Amino acid sequence: MRIGVLTAGGDCPGLNAVIRSVVHRAVTTFGDEVIGFEDGYAGLLDGRYRTLDLNDVGGILALGGTILGSSRLQRDRLREACENAQDMAREFGIDVLIPIGGEGTLTAARMLSDAGLPVVGVPKTIDNDISSTDRTFGFDTAVGVATEAMDRLKTTAESHQRVMVVEVMGRHAGWIALESGMAAGAHGICLPERPFDPADVVAMVEERFARGKKFAVICVAEGAHPVEGSMDYGHGAIDQFGHERFQGIGTALAYELERRLGKEAKPVILGHVQRGGTPTAYDRVLATRFGWHAVEAAHRGDFGRMTALRGTDVLMVPLAEAVTELKTVPKDRMDEAESVF
Amino acid sequence: MRIGVLTAGGDCPGLNAVIRSVVHRAVTTFGDEVIGFEDGYAGLLDGRYRTLDLNDVGGILALGGTILGSSRLQRDRLREACENAQDMAREFGIDVLIPIGGEGTLTAARMLSDAGLPVVGVPKTIDNDISSTDRTFGFDTAVGVATEAMDRLKTTAESHQRVMVVEVMGRHAGWIALESGMAAGAHGICLPERPFDPADVVAMVEERFARGKKFAVICVAEGAHPVEGSMDYGHGAIDQFGHERFQGIGTALAYELERRLGKEAKPVILGHVQRGGTPTAYDRVLATRFGWHAVEAAHRGDFGRMTALRGTDVLMVPLAEAVTELKTVPKDRMDEAESVF
Amino acid sequence: MRIGVLTAGGDCPGLNAVIRSVVHRAVTTFGDEVIGFEDGYAGLLDGRYRTLDLNDVGGILALGGTILGSSRLQRDRLREACENAQDMAREFGIDVLIPIGGEGTLTAARMLSDAGLPVVGVPKTIDNDISSTDRTFGFDTAVGVATEAMDRLKTTAESHQRVMVVEVMGRHAGWIALESGMAAGAHGICLPERPFDPADVVAMVEERFARGKKFAVICVAEGAHPVEGSMDYGHGAIDQFGHERFQGIGTALAYELERRLGKEAKPVILGHVQRGGTPTAYDRVLATRFGWHAVEAAHRGDFGRMTALRGTDVLMVPLAEAVTELKTVPKDRMDEAESVF
Amino acid sequence: MRIGVLTAGGDCPGLNAVIRSVVHRAVTTFGDEVIGFEDGYAGLLDGRYRTLDLNDVGGILALGGTILGSSRLQRDRLREACENAQDMAREFGIDVLIPIGGEGTLTAARMLSDAGLPVVGVPKTIDNDISSTDRTFGFDTAVGVATEAMDRLKTTAESHQRVMVVEVMGRHAGWIALESGMAAGAHGICLPERPFDPADVVAMVEERFARGKKFAVICVAEGAHPVEGSMDYGHGAIDQFGHERFQGIGTALAYELERRLGKEAKPVILGHVQRGGTPTAYDRVLATRFGWHAVEAAHRGDFGRMTALRGTDVLMVPLAEAVTELKTVPKDRMDEAESVF
Structure with a gap:
């Protein structure tokens, strides 16, 4: 299998841990090839990518930032991407794309998925506001x-x-x-x-x-x-x-x-x-698990979904479900804090 | 209401955060009185305690250890305690006891509860091995x-x-x-x-x-x-x-x-x-929530149970359920880590 | 001997370490009495103080802030203090005052010293800009x-x-x-x-x-x-x-x-x-040494001076020398950094 | 000028900061070439080295370990090295060697220097026991x-x-x-x-x-x-x-x-x-200064000496002086600590 991975949106501690985990699981267990697109969707659209092997992800587990670079998505370029989704997959020879990103990235992922590109998403936000997952790394x-x-x-x-x-x-x-x-x-x-x-x-x-x-x-x-x-x-x-x-x-x-x-x-x-900076142990573990499950999902053909933490388990949930509503602080959590005005 | 609180067993970052949270919630919201028994169950049996007001718990949120002291339980003294459980409650004038501790402490809590003492437990272990809760503070x-x-x-x-x-x-x-x-x-x-x-x-x-x-x-x-x-x-x-x-x-x-x-x-x-030492933010939040919910449960008369994290919620679960089986690492979690032998 | 100690000026990690060190050295070795004036010179002028024994300084070595409180000095009150310097010493029965503070505090210390109050100063500034000492704690x-x-x-x-x-x-x-x-x-x-x-x-x-x-x-x-x-x-x-x-x-x-x-x-x-917050190990060591040497100087009758780090040694230098000129970054240190504009 | 650099002996936080500083100063200011020998003196003897430019030292300032690798010196190989010291310099075309290391490394450096190799040493030890310098990075x-x-x-x-x-x-x-x-x-x-x-x-x-x-x-x-x-x-x-x-x-x-x-x-x-691991700010600054001064010394032809901190200044001191005697804790420093037995 050939897997494409990209990181999009703002900096978030744990991005490198996901990339490393995807490469480790894919290469070591399945003998896959992994390529990393540079600067988010921009690299996908411009065809800028490089292969990622075990050495490329050595020593990055605790590193802040993303070795792949990132960029904010431009809407018109996304439309273009959706129109050529299947061509792109063919062009780069990828069997699945694993985009790691926040709400915007996952919405784009969903559109690409609807357009026929096999996609497995990994949610990322320091704000912890993505529905369908108990927590996100970086938070x-x-x-x-x-x-x-x-x-x-x-x-x-x-x-x-x-x-x-x-x-x-x-x-x-x-x-x-x-x-x-x-x-x-x-x-x-x-x-x-x-x-x-x-x-x-x-x-x-x-x-x-x-x-x-x-x-x-x-x-x-x-x-x-x-x-x-x-x-x-x-x-x-x-x-x-x-x-x-x-x-x-x-x-x-x-x-x-x-x-x-x-x-x-x-x-x-x-x-x-x-x-910025080094992620906590908690975030490194969660990011590593998300990467592992994304590769598993890819091999099961479980597309159009993203990884999510539910209790102590990591599950796959539909991208559609994840991006429809923001997860905000409910009243009972405010009550517990007592000092919320 | 008059609430007794004690900490038993080994050191665990977050103990003071629970004590602080119990006092804050009980005193500020309900106008309760809180007393703290010294050195765990030993203080309960020997009648060594002091009242805890807001000033007593000022500045302890991030402090390691426990301001109440702790000790390991002696089995024969526990039996003695169970025989006099209701008398003790009367003697100290407490309406509920909140013991904070690990498996041994919670087993004792269950026995005291069975013997007629109103008890609300708070689980504590850096090992994260208590059933019925996704995580414990200190871990x-x-x-x-x-x-x-x-x-x-x-x-x-x-x-x-x-x-x-x-x-x-x-x-x-x-x-x-x-x-x-x-x-x-x-x-x-x-x-x-x-x-x-x-x-x-x-x-x-x-x-x-x-x-x-x-x-x-x-x-x-x-x-x-x-x-x-x-x-x-x-x-x-x-x-x-x-x-x-x-x-x-x-x-x-x-x-x-x-x-x-x-x-x-x-x-x-x-x-x-x-x-030892300062708890992480995660542990402080969890400990604070546990303390808050313990006081709520006490006021609801929800005895014989302990606080537990399930997903993003803190619930009350029966003490009996919590102490019957140790929560160990399941096979699928080992698989995710890959490097487990 | 009876020693008065006070902290004045802005917050600086290490203040509590100095206080603790003064009490330890004075009480344990010399059998002195130590009193702490509250809120800086204000406590001295208003006669607000308390005795400090070993228990009072337990557990404060790594604590940010100052257990004595602090305040900025008002100039007119300082003049008043100088006029009554010797009376004050008599009133509180102190043989020496150890003010811990920055440039303003030390200037005041010098004036009090000139007015006849036995003073041993301890310099404090996160800015590291006090002359006569290689470094100050907090920096x-x-x-x-x-x-x-x-x-x-x-x-x-x-x-x-x-x-x-x-x-x-x-x-x-x-x-x-x-x-x-x-x-x-x-x-x-x-x-x-x-x-x-x-x-x-x-x-x-x-x-x-x-x-x-x-x-x-x-x-x-x-x-x-x-x-x-x-x-x-x-x-x-x-x-x-x-x-x-x-x-x-x-x-x-x-x-x-x-x-x-x-x-x-x-x-x-x-x-x-x-x-704010916990001082580094470096600052705790320096603060502890300053406190120790201040007590030594007091017992030698070495007044009108302050502690100073020179190389690896802590020495006493005249207050007059310390407060005349600010220690700024010299050109050769800028050259070493290369990126200074 | 062509500068050779190597790191020898045990791990010490700050080694990478020295390497980075040497390259920055040498390349940016003087237009020098820098080569790094691998695994300490072993790389020098075996001719294993690589050029180091600005990109090679990007992002290593806060990194533990050493990008050049290290090894303990074998005595007989050192003798061999001394016999061929001048030949080696010619072979690699280096005008100066900057070895970064502890007592053993600096003793070897002195022998190489005596044998005719232009050497500028940089002391390194977490133990802080090298004479002639107030402190060493890593400590x-x-x-x-x-x-x-x-x-x-x-x-x-x-x-x-x-x-x-x-x-x-x-x-x-x-x-x-x-x-x-x-x-x-x-x-x-x-x-x-x-x-x-x-x-x-x-x-x-x-x-x-x-x-x-x-x-x-x-x-x-x-x-x-x-x-x-x-x-x-x-x-x-x-x-x-x-x-x-x-x-x-x-x-x-x-x-x-x-x-x-x-x-x-x-x-x-x-x-x-x-x-191991990330050096403190103090150690990064000291290591950076040592690297800077080593390059300055090399350009002044100030060989056979090593960098040293004296008070707030970094000076050059003879290697001979630095390695003759271990710097141990003197009695007055023990007295200050009070709790030394």
Whole structure:
């Protein structure tokens, strides 16, 4: 069998672990050939690829990034790809394509699959917001990085008697904010799933100060937003050339708190630190299992599906099911955290 | 409501996170009183306890160990306890006992529950071998520590052209060896669940050397054992006073390999490093959720059960079910790892 | 002997290690009494203090923050303190005061010393900019945190083909930027000690892109500034209420690069993460040695001086010498780094 | 100029950082050619080498191990090398050799230098025991790893009420034990520089137990040894084939304590974990500076010397001076630690 593999979308710890696992399983057990397309779907469309053997994947298990490169998909090029899906498979002589990526990548995978290309998907997102799988690799690493940062910020916030607003990743789903906030013991958590009222944040901080705890750490998902009309500060600031500069919710909320509390409140935007570097053991294991099962599925002819964690098992689920709805934080998980506004 | 809490058995990262979570939920939401018994069941039997309020659990979320102390249970004292279970509850004025512990602790919890003491259990083991729950807190930390150690050992094994046998925890179940071995890319994994033949390990190492890879890292659970009669070295060594000194399987296997390969093979026994210190974010979240659900169960009168992770949910399962059978590594998980002998 | 100790100024990993070391040495070896003033000089002036014995400093060696609390000094209160320096010593019955702090704290210490209070200083700054000592504790931890963040950002910058500008601490001296930039292999470093020309940064990035390296990480000290007139962006942005909002050099430089390169450039402001949390082993050792030597000096009557690292030795140097001039990055250290603009 | 570089002796975090720095400085600034000999002096003698350009050293700054491989030197081959030193230089067309290694490597370097080969040495040892330099790279990483392990062991020792004897590296000099013991707050430290009496260790533990602290962590350098005749246990144990098996001082001392205290005492042998993996920021900076200065020295014709850290400066010192005497822990450093027996 000849297997094509590609990585698309943003950086995510564990990508290399999947690639390595696919190559190990395919080459060692089945005697397959594996080729890797460069820079995501772009490499597939442009025919840029190279063979991957055991030596190529030596020492990459713990490495951040992706040895294949990645790129964001252009929609019109995708359409083109779908029209030529079967030709492409023939051209590169691949029996199956294993795209590793997030929602966009998997939607494209589904379209290619519908167009006749045998596809086995592997879901990837640090945001953990893909339906049909309990967890995605990269998420645990992101939560770990955010937690360690807040562990450090807490001692500083305390000794400086200061309010800190820590913005973590999560545009549409608040999983990173929820779990890192819980793990670090953040005093407040704001999620995209539930609009918050800054007045509640103010009340919490004031209650803490009244109890003699003269600091607070608030963990905010980048996609969190206030109840309509409840907050003065928005996302805009004007730079000196008159261009509007986007200002994240972390910064806006810190300004708002400072204004309302009459106390210093500092925004800390963790940003891309959360999505790079060495994956945690958890993510390496999950990524390795996903790669292994993708090759198994390929050999069973189990196409049009993707790997998914369910409880302790890795199963195959239809791509269609995975990409229809985003997996957001449900109410009962918010209740458990207690500090969600 | 008045809640008694205790921690029993060996050290496990996340114990303090459970205690903190129980106190937070009970005191803040329900206005309960919480008392903590010292040194496990010993404190219950001797009446050594102290009240726990919010201040007592400040800053302990990321702390290893247990602020309540722990001890191993003595069987005869347990019998005594069961005979006086209802009296004890009355004496301390507790409406429910939340014991946090491993198999022994939960078995005792079940006996106390059968004897009429309202009990809600919280499972704890770094070995991840308790049935009825997908994972236990402490396990992720142990796997992380073992993985980081093997990450470091790999560069050294490579530059010294050496075989290294790393012994990790897991007396009856090989979960830590399986997951840390996968995460670190160990070249061989030995588990308690499947007797291994040292000849297979030798063959693997020789095949690597033949390919020019002049090193190997083998990850062995402390409870792994060879196929009957396949190995010359056993667990014994004699110290200079003629006392037999136990020698773990890691050491024995390293000696065996050295003898058979005619090459240096070094044992590395990770030991208790795996069970101490700051818990990972994953373990803190799981421990916090377990504590939260234990308090909920207590208020629902849902006694004789323990918290359990199933998929993404935390549920309550009967103590009876949890302690009847050890959760060991099934064959399909070994297959995924590929390097299990 | 009765020793007073206080911590003043910003958070710095290692403060607790000094306090612990002072108590250990003073109590165990000399049978001294130690009292700790709360919240820096404020506690001294207000008479808020508590005795510190061995139990009080148990388990704090690796803890971030300061168990004594800290505060910034108010100048008028300092004058008041100096006028009453000898009375204060008598009032609290202290034979010596050991203030642990940065430049401001040590200047105050010198004034109190001149006013007749026996003082032994311990220098503290994550910025490493105090003269007369080779290094200060806290610096190694800050460099470690910044390096780890850039390690992670590099894989992300590479897979996203993006320019990243990482702003690290260092208002007047660029030590953190220099060493973390070197340790992480940043492609460019900007220091307060040498105005940079953004045109040089642009040239470096373009040269990299020309070589096929489609990303760059630039490490900028918060106190770095451009050659007069060389940069369009400044420190100002206007929020929606018309208030000017300070915008650090990292953000300004990222905007500037984006504008000139026509490519996305992202600022990452590491901020207070650098000054909180568990100190590295290096910082714990240095802090412990400083505390030990401070007590020795106190017993020798070696007042008006502070501890200092010189080579491998800890010596006492005059406070006067330590606070006259800031220790900045000299030209030869910039040359070694090569990537300093 | 054509520069040959090689790494010899045991693994040491920072080796790749030196290689990278040599190549960067030599190629970028001077337009030199750099070749790397494989597997230490063996590659030099066998003529196995490859050119190293900027791409070859991309991404290796934070990588453990050495991309050039290493090996222990054989004495007779060294003699051979010295006899042909000048011929070899001619054969490979190198103008200077930069060997990176420990005491043995530098002694060989000195002999080659005396034999007429232009040599600039770079010292390397995790043990920090090379004279003439304040510190060597690799040491900080080793201390960090040992400290983190003891941080974890402390919570476990405490909750299990157990004595733990942690053996760290350091055959002839106790720097790692001294600094990691101080950083982790070990209750006792044993160094090769000063024979210890196990009776003193016993007394310390008993004194702790009497104070209610029912655990202790003792940090022992592998080269520590008891006062003659003071200890029952030695280094021997007999395996089941009658072979004597070496048993380190950590194991022997744990047995001894167990026997004398009548309490469980566990040995933990950290071993090679201390010498592998990613270097700390400190070690990366020092290694990078050493590489830079080695190239500078080569261009100045400053041969027969090696790089050395003195205070904050990197200088060149005669190889002769560096290898005559081992740098051991002096008495005043032991005094500072207080817990050294």
